[in-house]
Amino acid sequence: MRAVVTRVKNAKVTIEGKVNGEIGQGFLVLLGVGPADTEAQAVRLADKICGLRIFEDEAGKMNRNLEAVGGSLLVVSQFTLYADTKSRRPGFTGAAKPALAVPLYEKFMAECAARGFPVEHGEFGADMQVYSQNDGPVTILLDTDQM
Numbered sequence: 001m002r003a004v005v006t007r008v009k010n011a012k013v014t015i016e017g018k019v020n021g022e023i024g025q026g027f028l029v030l031l032g033v034g035p036a037d038t039e040a041q042a043v044r045l046a047d048k049i050c051g052l053r054i055f056e057d058e059a060g061k062m063n064r065n066l067e068a069v070g071g072s073l074l075v076v077s078q079f080t081l082y083a084d085t086k087s088r089r090p091g092f093t094g095a096a097k098p099a100l101a102v103p104l105y106e107k108f109m110a111e112c113a114a115r116g117f118p119v120e121h122g123e124f125g126a127d128m129q130v131y132s133q134n135d136g137p138v139t140i141l142l143d144t145d146q147m
Helices: 039-051 098-114
Strands: 002-015 018-023 026-032 062-064 072-077 119-121 128-143
Touching (some): 002 039, 002 072, 018 119, 039 098, 039 128, 072 098, 072 128, 098 119
Antiparallel strands (some): 002 018, 002 026
16 A cells, blocks of 8 residues: 555545535545555555654654644545656556455554544545645655555
């Protein structure tokens, strides 16, 4: 699984002009699922992201996690994280098919919620518009194959 985690002051995702998910301070997580990904990877990734200490403390150091700031997560499915960019026109055969990707996307969100964090989300496969006010900006790229 791959995730792009952005520290945000606020973020929302809309579908056909209607807000589907919206958060204040927290993480905007763009989440991609690969064909060999497993539930264990979804659990490990949720644990890693929910524990990331990338919010500033009183001394201005990135030392606080989501819990410390009362943060939330906005999770948006993003199959394009598995783009093959060898040519100028990306291919997406490296992304998992929906039969695998949807349950793992949902498992990831359930794991974050089970850790006590409010989780908002987009809609898998929908044409979404994502808005965010990045904080910092701070953006972290995670890949379970490298964790």
